Amino acid sequence: MRYLPLTPNDRSEMLATIGADTVDDLFRDVPDGVLNAEISGLPAHASEMAVERHMKKLAAKNLSAADAPFFLGAGAYRHHVPASVDHLIQRGEFLTAYTPYQPEIAQGTLQVLFEFQTQVARLFGTDIANASMYDGSTACWEAIAMAARITRRDGVVIGPIHPHYLSTAKTMAKFTKDEIRELSPALIADAGDDAMIDMIDDKTSCVVVQYPDILGRIPDLAKIADAAHDKGALLVAVVTEPVALGLLESPGSLGADIVVGEGQSLGVGLNFGGPYLGLFGAREKYARQMPGRLCGETVDADGKRGFVLTLSTREQHIRREKATSNICTNSGLCALAFSIHMTLLGGEGLDKLSRINHARAVKAAGKLAAIDGVELVNEGGFFNEFTLRLVGHDAREVALRMAKRGILSGVALSRLYPDSLDLSEGLVVCVTETCSDEDVDALVAALAEELA
Amino acid sequence: MNAPNKSGWKPEMGEAGSGPVAKTASGDAGLALEEALIFELGGTGKCGVDFDEEPGDVSPALAKFARKAPVDLPALTEPEAVRHYTRLSRQNYAIDLGPFPLGSCTMKHNPRLNEAMARLPGFADIHPLQPMDTVQGAYEVIEQLADWLCKLTGMEAVAMSPKAGAHGELCGILAIRAALEARGDAREVILVPESAHGTNPATAAFAGYRVENIPATKDGRVDLQALKDRLGPDVAGVMITNPNTCGLFERDMKAISDAVHAAGGLVYCDGANFNAIVGKVRPGDLGVDAMHINLHKTFSTPHGGGGPGSGPVVLSELLAPFAPIPFVRRDEKGRLRMVEERGAKDHLPQTFGRMTAFHGQMGMFTRALTYMLSHGVDGLRQVAEDAVLNANYVLRSLEGDLDAPFGDAGPCMHEALFSDENLPDGFSTLDIAKGLIDEGFHPMTVYFPLVVHGAMLVEPTETESKAGLDRFIASMKSLTARAKAEDESLKSAPHYAPRRRLDETRAARKPVLTYKGEGVPPGTPSLSEIGGS
Numbered sequence: 001m002r003y004l005p006l007t008p009n010d011r012s013e014m015l016a017t018i019g020a021d022t023v024d025d026l027f028r029d030v031p032d033g034v035l036n037a038e039i040s041g042l043p044a045h046a047s048e049m050a051v052e053r054h055m056k057k058l059a060a061k062n063l064s065a066a067d068a069p070f071f072l073g074a075g076a077y078r079h080h081v082p083a084s085v086d087h088l089i090q091r092g093e094f095l096t097a098y099t100p101y102q103p104e105i106a107q108g109t110l111q112v113l114f115e116f117q118t119q120v121a122r123l124f125g126t127d128i129a130n131a132s133m134y135d136g137s138t139a140c141w142e143a144i145a146m147a148a149r150i151t152r153r154d155g156v157v158i159g160p161i162h163p164h165y166l167s168t169a170k171t172m173a174k175f176t177k178d179e180i181r182e183l184s185p186a187l188i189a190d191a192g193d194d195a196m197i198d199m200i201d202d203k204t205s206c207v208v209v210q211y212p213d214i215l216g217r218i219p220d221l222a223k224i225a226d227a228a229h230d231k232g233a234l235l236v237a238v239v240t241e242p243v244a245l246g247l248l249e250s251p252g253s254l255g256a257d258i259v260v261g262e263g264q265s266l267g268v269g270l271n272f273g274g275p276y277l278g279l280f281g282a283r284e285k286y287a288r289q290m291p292g293r294l295c296g297e298t299v300d301a302d303g304k305r306g307f308v309l310t311l312s313t314r315e316q317h318i319r320r321e322k323a324t325s326n327i328c329t330n331s332g333l334c335a336l337a338f339s340i341h342m343t344l345l346g347g348e349g350l351d352k353l354s355r356i357n358h359a360r361a362v363k364a365a366g367k368l369a370a371i372d373g374v375e376l377v378n379e380g381g382f383f384n385e386f387t388l389r390l391v392g393h394d395a396r397e398v399a400l401r402m403a404k405r406g407i408l409s410g411v412a413l414s415r416l417y418p419d420s421l422d423l424s425e426g427l428v429v430c431v432t433e434t435c436s437d438e439d440v441d442a443l444v445a446a447l448a449e450e451l452a
Numbered sequence: 453m454n455a456p457n458k459s460g461w462k463p464e465m466g467e468a469g470s471g472p473v474a475k476t477a478s479g480d481a482g483l484a485l486e487e488a489l490i491f492e493l494g495g496t497g498k499c500g501v502d503f504d505e506e507p508g509d510v511s512p513a514l515a516k517f518a519r520k521a522p523v524d525l526p527a528l529t530e531p532e533a534v535r536h537y538t539r540l541s542r543q544n545y546a547i548d549l550g551p552f553p554l555g556s557c558t559m560k561h562n563p564r565l566n567e568a569m570a571r572l573p574g575f576a577d578i579h580p581l582q583p584m585d586t587v588q589g590a591y592e593v594i595e596q597l598a599d600w601l602c603k604l605t606g607m608e609a610v611a612m613s614p615k616a617g618a619h620g621e622l623c624g625i626l627a628i629r630a631a632l633e634a635r636g637d638a639r640e641v642i643l644v645p646e647s648a649h650g651t652n653p654a655t656a657a658f659a660g661y662r663v664e665n666i667p668a669t670k671d672g673r674v675d676l677q678a679l680k681d682r683l684g685p686d687v688a689g690v691m692i693t694n695p696n697t698c699g700l701f702e703r704d705m706k707a708i709s710d711a712v713h714a715a716g717g718l719v720y721c722d723g724a725n726f727n728a729i730v731g732k733v734r735p736g737d738l739g740v741d742a743m744h745i746n747l748h749k750t751f752s753t754p755h756g757g758g759g760p761g762s763g764p765v766v767l768s769e770l771l772a773p774f775a776p777i778p779f780v781r782r783d784e785k786g787r788l789r790m791v792e793e794r795g796a797k798d799h800l801p802q803t804f805g806r807m808t809a810f811h812g813q814m815g816m817f818t819r820a821l822t823y824m825l826s827h828g829v830d831g832l833r834q835v836a837e838d839a840v841l842n843a844n845y846v847l848r849s850l851e852g853d854l855d856a857p858f859g860d861a862g863p864c865m866h867e868a869l870f871s872d873e874n875l876p877d878g879f880s881t882l883d884i885a886k887g888l889i890d891e892g893f894h895p896m897t898v899y900f901p902l903v904v905h906g907a908m909l910v911e912p913t914e915t916e917s918k919a920g921l922d923r924f925i926a927s928m929k930s931l932t933a934r935a936k937a938e939d940e941s942l943k944s945a946p947h948y949a950p951r952r953r954l955d956e957t958r959a960a961r962k963p964v965l966t967y968k969g970e971g972v973p974p975g976t977p978s979l980s981e982i983g984g985s
Contacts, residue, residue, distance in 0.1 A: 122966075
């Protein structure tokens with residue numbers, strides 16, 4: 001077998017050294033009848049060529065984004081990733097390293113994490129950031145738990161965030177007894193700032209606001225932050241599309257205490273939903289309440305600058321049941337990809353990229369809204385994602401028919417909110433730099449035909 | 453690579469060089485290259501990405517939200533970026549460079565076919581919320597992987613969405629809690645052996661349980677009698693790692709499961725060490741109700757310098773109805789469907805809910821399935837056998853040099869455990885670990901499990917050759933001999949790594965977590981150090 005270096009001769013020699021007759025002697029603690037039980041229905045080993053054939057056949061059954069005009073967003077965004085990103089993350093020294101527990105021989109990973117933390121903090125406008133979480137949804141939940149530790153309160157007000165993020169938070173709240181009150185989205189331009197503010201009271205630990213929100217609307221974070229702080233609550237801002245922060249004021253500068261997000265937009269690609277990376281920033285005074293790994297600067301025995309994982313007394317391998325989180329991993333390779341892409345862009349490149357996204361989306365929204373029976377919900381502005389109301393139609397049905405025409409037109413809200421009839425006409429459309437003018441024209445023409 | 457370089461340096465040649473050498477002006481030393489931070493290298497007025505169009509204006513509706521200036525982030529052009537990250541990569545140890553015998557972490561070779569398959573556009577460039585008919589192949593990957601996992605473990609169902617091992621633990625414990633609550637039997641306590649991974653108690657506490665420890669026997673296993681004595685109507689379940697973190701098979705596992713079940717509790721198995729028994733033992737045959745599987749351990753998906761992981765959880769018949777959403781099912785027409793919030797009421801009414809956005813670590817699923825298909829069920833059995841053989845070879849080769857606390861109790865599984873018992877005063881496990889760095893190896897897991905003093909946990913994995921193990925063993929013998937000879941230079945190891953021992957106390961006392969501009973070029977003493985602190 002191509003991945004197993006021991007030869008039959010090696011195995012006999014090693015058994016002799018050990019003093020065992022057969023390899024099964026080494027499994028003698030396994031009860032009889034359990035060891036080597038027959039496992040049926042699985043194939044035997046296969047060559048690289050045969051495996052490749054099998055996997056390619058499966059891949060060919062999917063319609064990949066490159067093969068269709070593509071307008072899906074809603075938490076996962078398609079951006080062009082420079083070729084050097086994927087090349088660099090496949091260097092074996094990054095790809096096949098472990099968590100940097102031996103810092104003397106892991107400075108590569110550690111310095112990348114330090115740079116990553118700095119990039120995220122500057123993007124979010126927070127003092128500090130951690131070395132990444134599993135994804136945006138779990139980072140969002142961890143932020144809620146962190147706010148509860150800081151404020152010692154258990155009320156949580158959640159605005160129109162990605163419904164998967166909300167579901168995740170609700171699952172965890174069932175077990176931690178946090179009391180979640182949510183503001184459901186409606187197909188209106190108002191992002192619900194005042195409604196969220198009205199829900200804050202003396203028991204509120206945090207207000208969770210997505211920026212831009214699930215319909216692409218932009219909430220007034222500064223106003224919500226003031227209202228939250230007046231009541232002693234924290235503002236948790238959630239960013240599912242970090243490219244938006246090339247153009248929008250950072251949540252931290254607007255008063256958010258904790259900022260979390262999904263970093264997939266930069267460097268990572270769609271990958272059918274994972275692996276992604278959770279971004280997590282906060283005020284410096286909350287450093288010891290942060291979940292996840294933190295990388296910090298220090299010096300070695302010769303006085304040379306170096307980096308280590310730090311503040312690990314928060315973490316499960318030291319604190320066990322008293323840890324701030326049970327998390328034991330970050331999303332290291334995805335954080336590397338994010339960081340490389342961000343380094344290639346820099347602040348000015350991100351500014352350009354975000355403006356191109358925005359201009360393309362504005363132009364496309366104008367064309368789409370001109371179709372009979374289509375209304376643009378986001379009158380108050382949007383970044384690269386907006387919601388269309390397909391009057392009198394279930395958007396899910398329309399999206400299915402569009403897919404049959406070879407156009408991936410958007411995310412139907414009824415897929416995300418199956419119980420909300422009010423949202424069933426909603427289609428969330430995302431336009432990035434990867435959507436060409438021809439793609440947009442094809443979308444407009446096909447949608448007009450479908451709705452006619 | 454895996455054997456001595458016969459044309460290179462040999463011990464009898466003595467130390468290289470002819471006395472002290474002048475410091476270089478660059479701070480680099482041959483191929484030992486230092487690298488500054490991007491904030492010290494990068495600048496404005498350059499960019500590593502070109503755009504085909506000029507950026508447009510901000511729409512009036514958005515004007516009040518627009519930032520006044522670009523984010524303060526430096527850029528590097530492609531040649532500079534490639535060089536920056538390539539130079540940094542060379543400061544990392546990796547499996548691709550040599551053995552990485554971290555106990556419990558299973559650092560095996562990451563086959564490159566897995567990487568190629570995960571990057572097929574049909575897998576890498578699809579959106580998780582595409583209409584289901586356009587991603588049937590992706591659902592099929594999930595279905596096939598789930599089938600492998602169920603058959604290899606002898607379990608009923610599998611929850612695919614957990615993002616990593618600890619997330620999988622949480623999934624299992626939440627399923628247990630949901631199942632107990634569904635029968636009106638809320639309980640408060642989870643029992644965890646002293647030798648458990650830290651994630652186990654952290655997970656149970658996060659799920660709202662009180663954690664109590666169960667002691668171990670002298671031969672490194674769960675004390676069955678102590679466990680039985682503690683069981684009662686308040687105990688929701690146990691979390692047992694099998695093979696355990698001492699590298700031993702819990703031979704009473706079936707009796708443990710039976711006792712827990714008889715007392716109304718449920719059994720969670722930490723599957724971190726499944727690599728030792730894959731294809732040989734089905735945990736379902738031992739009475740396990742839930743077990744996570746680290747695809748990045750047993751099934752070779754890369755660790756990537758600390759993730760991403762992937763931690764599907766296999767579930768017993770009893771727990772299957774409480775699995776999280778989403779999951780894949782076939783409808784009456786044979787089409788694959790992702791059951792999400794929509795459809796849960798019909799197909800999984802008792803689900804404990806969603807744990808994460810979308811459907812789990814798809815990129816890891818394609819890699820793991822590729823690995824399984826490559827090995828086949830016969831190859832996977834060989835994986836377990838070779839992993840166990842390699843560990844026992846290390847155990848028996850070194851037990852004359854280092855104390856092996858459970859060496860007399862019989863064979864180990866996939867990892868060999870040593871203690872610092874035989875080391876002289878003043879020499880510690882840490883010194884051996886750092887000495888291994890100078891020898892060109894990644895150290896083993898140290899100071900874990902906590903039940904052994906100065907633990908050294910060596911997991912070679914099945915992808916090490918005999919010649920590679922012999923080199924590792926020779927280095928370990930040399931280091932132990934140096935410690936016994938009280939060689940002081942060992943205490944300041946490593947000497948040949950990109951950095952010497954780092955000041956972790958200083959890092960934690962006044963944390964510097966982001967670059968603030970006061971940094972200094974690498975390779976020189978930091979300013980605060982010169983000023984005295």
